[in-house]
Amino acid sequence: MDRRMALKNMALSFGFAVSGATIISLFNSCSDEKPTLTSEFFKASDMYNIAQLVDFILPKTATVGAKDLNIAHFVDKMCQHVLDDQQQKEMRLGVAEFSKKFLKITGNSTTEGTQQDYELMLSTYFNVSKDQEKAVFEMLDSDYNTLSNAIKPDYHLYTFMTTVRELSLLGYYTSQTIMELDLGA
């Protein structure tokens, strides 16, 4: 990644508060295969998995991708400061459930997972019919206490995955880089 560009974006997504520590970790991340991003809410190992997910949700094409804009960091910050206690609890259960399913489906742990493994996870849970998609959001909108125990793991998994997805879209489409794109629209 272009370091100057990355720094600039870092400064943007954090407003004014760019601490020395975050800048240094960012430099490190450029040389690392697996970026070790400092995080507030998620464990460092989970940050790796979020970075992968975000990158598949909004990949780099002719326009920048989520990775270029440090969206994983944004997701982490939002989870730490914007989600309430209950939502945070659900996110923690969700990320744990994600790791569990990841191992089951790919045979690898999330930190060892390859790009193909992540792609497989996403297509397993996101690449579904419109009806299934509707059912997922109905489940997420329903009262947790009325859900059967068999469904609860799915509830946590989808809470995590859809929250990461939604926060990624928010962070990406309201960023200066994207808002100032001249798309001729």
Added chain:
Amino acid sequence: MNKAYDAIVIGTGVSGGWAAKELCEHGLKTLVLERGRMVNHGEYPTATKDSWDFEFRGKPSADANAKQHKQSRTGFVTQETTAHWFVNDLEHPYNETKRFDWIRGYHVGGRSLTWGRQALRMSDLDFEANKLEGIGVDWPIRYKDIEPWYTKVEQFIGVCGENLGLPHLPDSHLSPAMPLNEVEKDFRDQISKHYKNRYLTMGRFANLTGDTHHTGRANCAYRNRCMRGCPLGGYFSSNSSTLPAAERTGNMTLRPHSIVSEIVYDDTSKRATGVKIIDAQTHETLEFSAKIIFCCASTVGTTSILLQSKSKRFPNGLGNDSGELGHNLMDHHFRVGATGTTTKFKEVPYTNNRPASFHIPRFRNLKDTEPQPNFLRGYSFQGSASRTDWRRAIKELSYGEALKDELLKPGPWRIGMTGFGECLPYHENKMTLDDTKKDQWGLPTVTFDAEFKENELEMRKDMQQEAIKMLELAGFEDVKGFDTALYLGHAIHEMGTARMGHDPKTSVLNKYNQIHAVPNVYVTDGACMTSSGNQNPSLTYMALTARAVDHAVKQLKQNLL
């Protein structure tokens, strides 16, 4: 310090700003008391920020939400962009026998900074309704009494829109309307085709268009960020308009951080002599005297002050001979209507920065329509059509290149509209003070006990049904009705707790907004409303305020106060 003034105005919001301007322009030395902090025009901290300048992209943090747990019930005012204009609920608690959303800001300008700027006149259909139907008490005024004052207010604040010549939505003094977009124009044409007495028009908004000069203000530049405060003065607020006008006279003393706790009454002269305040910062108590007092602290604020002002003559609150003070609390009911989409009009150029919405004036229970079997009075609709943005994909599981590129383009058009329905005055809908629960200044806290009743609920059924029907007739797809949040206060149009009337036995104020038994105290904010109409009410508060000042000044000249 404890100087005497000609006049005191309590509050600097929509109505207080008008009282201050009018009193000062008539040459009265006027003390304007505001409980909150100073906000000079232009001191709008978020006005020029972009989405990415907000740490959480506009969303309130969990900590911020906890401090505004009641304000956040609106779902929008506590966003990072505007949260500083609304109170901290932990510092300003109130009690709810029944849920009441008391949405407010304590600072110079009050809610004039954050209001939606929709400015509609009431008509005789509204002023005569209580009398004709035997509901509540009769308004002591009719449209002809307020008409010139509406015009005066509109000329000064600047209202844009379109006149339709409808008796129930009187023509106003308007500058050119903001444009409807193509989808809205099509909807307008469809409505005219299908209905005899329904019209879609651009809403009337207190945003400057046209070529009239307004001192210190510029025309609206279509940024749609009005709620943050407009550095251009493109919309009407006390801060951009009335307070600078009052200031220019040299007659105004504005004192922020001044919580009025009581109006002082003198039984010998049978007049109020002044007010007591608590300095919000030092907690010091001070007293100021004046010949006349204008209560403009907003409906609930003013009513609290009057209820707190107890004396031997008025053991239940100043001017409360009728026992109606605090009762007949009303608000509009809204968030009921419908949405729809269309795949047409994809090619028309589009921007979404217009700070205004369309309006469908009331069409139920008019003089010449069949009476509705299930409810009295009526409602209007406000809405808009716009192209959806990336948020259209929130409730999807899509991902990857196709999603990313798709969301860089504007999505299909979506239209939505909500009704604003009239609420009848019910004596039992009330606010009271709880002396056992005091705030940090030792003042009693407000308790709300009010609910919408059958007339409003029946009206809502019709509102949703008609919204769906109109959108379907107009050819929109995926039309869905909605009906949410049926709580008083939610429409932020609370009113009625010190109503005007002919009879001191059944009302608090007379036809000039004077307290019947204490004529040098005027109440001109929403507390004075005898019925609610369905129109957003602030224009009426402003017109009544200007009219009351005119009356007060004449009375003073004749030594009658």
